[in-house]
Structures are given as structure tokens and as C-alpha cells.
Amino acid sequence: MYLKKIPDEHDCGISVALKIVGGKWKAWIINCISKGMIRPSQLHRELTVTSPRVINIHLRELEKYGIIDKIVHPGLPLKVEYFLTETGKSVLPIIDIMERWGDNHRQPVNEPDN
Amino acid sequence: MYLKKIPDEHDCGISVALKIVGGKWKAWIINCISKGMIRPSQLHRELTVTSPRVINIHLRELEKYGIIDKIVHPGLPLKVEYFLTETGKSVLPIIDIMERWGDNHRQPVNEPDN
DNA sequence: CAATATAGGGAAGAAAACTTCCCTACATGA
DNA sequence: TCATGTAGGGAAGTTTTCTTCCCTATATTG
Numbered sequence A, B: 001m002y003l004k005k006i007p008d009e010h011d012c013g014i015s016v017a018l019k020i021v022g023g024k025w026k027a028w029i030i031n032c033i034s035k036g037m038i039r040p041s042q043l044h045r046e047l048t049v050t051s052p053r054v055i056n057i058h059l060r061e062l063e064k065y066g067i068i069d070k071i072v073h074p075g076l077p078l079k080v081e082y083f084l085t086e087t088g089k090s091v092l093p094i095i096d097i098m099e100r101w102g103d104n105h106r107q108p109v110n111e112p113d114n
Numbered sequence C: 001c002a003a004t005a006t007a008g009g010g011a012a013g014a015a016a017a018c019t020t021c022c023c024t025a026c027a028t029g030a
Numbered sequence D: 001t002c003a004t005g006t007a008g009g010g011a012a013g014t015t016t017t018c019t020t021c022c023c024t025a026t027a028t029t030g
Helices: A013-021 A026-034 A040-046 A052-064 A092-104 A106-110 B013-021 B026-034 B040-046 B052-064 B086-104 B106-110
Strands: A068-073 A079-084 B068-073 B079-084
Touching: A013 A026, A013 A092, A013 B026, A013 B086, A026 A040, A026 A052, A026 A079, A026 A092, A026 B013, A040 A052, A052 A068, A092 A106, A092 B013, A092 B086, B013 B026, B013 B086, B026 B040, B026 B052, B026 B079, B026 B086, B040 B052, B052 B068, B079 B086, B086 B106
Parallel strands: none
Antiparallel strands: A068 A079, B068 B079
């Protein structure tokens, strides 16, 4: 979790939603968990573009916001599993529509890149 | 527009969509334009939480991505108007669903704030 | 004994995003 | 003449977000 100097006010729904789904990896992580990749090591293997550290940070954040639940199975070897909460499941349509839109508008957004 | 050191790859639709709708003000600006606030000075007056400079930067960016069109009416005094393109209009459902979700989940996301 | 797998975090640095300050240029109204 | 309204940008600074490096700890496998 990152320290914020300026508290945000959650004045509009958009900014609330962006706390969950904005950012570079959160939506992807939520997507992965919804598809059954519920153990940290699975996520680490799938998201090789980022380091495990990055995924962990986002998992803590999503847990803090009540999007995912963490279940620690007692005993060794360690076994941890993440699940989407009801709130977390309600985010999936947002991710879905964003993914569809992005897939259909890759060109116009992509072209002007320098 | 901001200079980027690391080019992004647009590998997934989510990241494409977030280029338009992520960030602190872009979704809000798109929303305002769709509601008829099409002149720069109108937007500046409405979004007093940010400086005009910030809005201008985002307007350039949205224009670059083909989300809005800029029409400069010739003659003085200067008159400029922005319109959503067809691509821009197709973004509105994303903003809408994000806003709804955020309004309905203010508490769980808001609570853990320090 | 060393390597790998499990799960995770502190510190520090890099990049991206946001913000403020101050500037151009023209016209109108006080 | 001076203030305000129109539209906009350069430079520099701050904040937020992302990333890398290097640690802890235990169990299993080679």
C-alpha cells in the first residue's frame, strides 16, 4: 500500500471505481482470480511481466477494499487462496466492458503513440 | 501530453481502455462534454477543482486518441468547441457503469482510508 | 548441503501522472 | 489604461504509482 499525502474525497463514483480497477495490474489480477487462479504462486507464474512483489502489493490493496478474501490454510507447506467477495464479483462487468471496448478500439488509441 | 520512457504494448484490452478512462480527470471531462459542456471555458468553470492547464492537457490527449474532435470557429473572439467522436460516444457506457458501481460501493472502498 | 517451492515485506529508486506558476495573443468593457 | 474573457503552452516541481533488489522462514527434493 502506498502512502498518500493528499487524502482523496471519493466525491464521484468514477473515482471510487478507479481505485479498484484503475492502475496497471489490478483489473488483470481480479480477472485471473475470477478464472480460478486463486493461489499466489499461480498468479506469480501467470503474470510474469510483473514481479511477485507487485502482485502482492495489489493483492493487499484489493483485500483492504473488500474485493477479495484471503484464506490461509493452516499447516505447512503454506497454502493461501484468494476469492472474490460479492463486491469483487460485482466488479467483473466493469472489467468485461473495458476489455471488450479496448479490444475493439486498439487502432485509434494505438496509432498516435510515439 | 506526457513523455513516456517505456513504450506500452497494448497487449490487453483493459490497458487500452484505461488509457482513455483511467487517470484522474479524463472520464469526468468526457462526461462533461457529453452533457453539453463543449467549450473550454465552460469546462474550466465547471471543473474548478483542477486548473485550466490540467484540463487542457487532457483535452489534447483525448483528441489525440480520437475520442473528441476540436472545432475552431474562425474569427475573433476565439471560439472553440469539442465534440465526442463515434469512438468517444462508445466510451460513455464504460463511464456509466463505473459511476454506478462507485456510487453503490462507496462504503467498502472508502472505509479503510487512513 | 544446495536448490526450489511455499508466502511475504522493507527500502530505495524510476517512471508516470498531476499541479502550479507564469507566459503569449487578441478583443471588449469599465 | 487596466481588468477580464477568449484559448493555450513551457518549465519546473510534487505526488502517486510502479519496479527492482534483497531480505525472512519452513519444507521438500536432488
